[in-house]
Amino acid sequence: MRYNLHMDVNEKILETLASLYPDARPALHFSSAYELLVAVILSAQCTDERVNKVTEVLFRDYNTPAAMVTLSQEELEKYIFSCGFYRNKAAHILSASRDILEKFGGEVPATLEELRTLAGVGRKTANVVYSVAFGGDAIAVDTHVFRVANRLGLAEGKTPEAVEEGLMRAIPKSEWSKAHHYLIYHGRRVCHSQKPACGECALAAWCKFHKEHK
Numbered sequence: 001m002r003y004n005l006h007m008d009v010n011e012k013i014l015e016t017l018a019s020l021y022p023d024a025r026p027a028l029h030f031s032s033a034y035e036l037l038v039a040v041i042l043s044a045q046c047t048d049e050r051v052n053k054v055t056e057v058l059f060r061d062y063n064t065p066a067a068m069v070t071l072s073q074e075e076l077e078k079y080i081f082s083c084g085f086y087r088n089k090a091a092h093i094l095s096a097s098r099d100i101l102e103k104f105g106g107e108v109p110a111t112l113e114e115l116r117t118l119a120g121v122g123r124k125t126a127n128v129v130y131s132v133a134f135g136g137d138a139i140a141v142d143t144h145v146f147r148v149a150n151r152l153g154l155a156e157g158k159t160p161e162a163v164e165e166g167l168m169r170a171i172p173k174s175e176w177s178k179a180h181h182y183l184i185y186h187g188r189r190v191c192h193s194q195k196p197a198c199g200e201c202a203l204a205a206w207c208k209f210h211k212e213h214k
Contacts (some may be wrong), residue, residue: 037108041089076094077090132177143166148186
């Protein structure tokens with residue numbers, strides 16, 4: 001068998017990430033696929049901490065599609081104002097909720113194709129809901145995943161889609177969802193956007209960014 005040095009490095013990176021973050025899991029708080037969907041829509045360009053504060057209040061009375069559509073656009077905007085882009089997010093949440101009720105029998109659809117038909121649900125959001133709520137194999141590329149994957153050389157690309165495709169080639173399918181959370185944790189704790197803590201990074205030996213900047 002031909003020895004693949006690149007794949008061996010990828011395996012070492014994944015093994016190290018798994019050992020560093022064995023309990024890696026979503027930071028958003030949710031108790032159903034619908035709550036997760038709403039939380040992920042709200043999380044666009046907003047911190048998970050802020051979203052959790054907003055949904056803690058919102059989900060007390062409006063944690064199902066049927067309950068959500070009883071709110072007017074203006075009423076929902078008041079709940080989610082602090083998440084930013086609240087007008088678009090409110091419109092998307094209400095539209096997606098109506099579609100879930102009218103087209104999917106009140107249940108969040110469980111396939112990527114159907115999820116992406118919902119308002120406000122792009123590739124990243126669909127991948128998160130599909131993998132986290134339904135146990136599907138998918139990699140959602142947020143800002144942390146995009147940055148860390150490019151810096152490591154695990155998957156390089158100028159768009160989230162290109163990085164997603166690269167990660168799908170570099171990582172075994174059964175590990176996609178776990179790897180997504182590993183990369184997020186590493187981006188938050190070590191590989192920061194402005195000042196990456198390369199001196200503390202257990203992946204430095206294999207990191208393209210570190211080799212180019214040391």
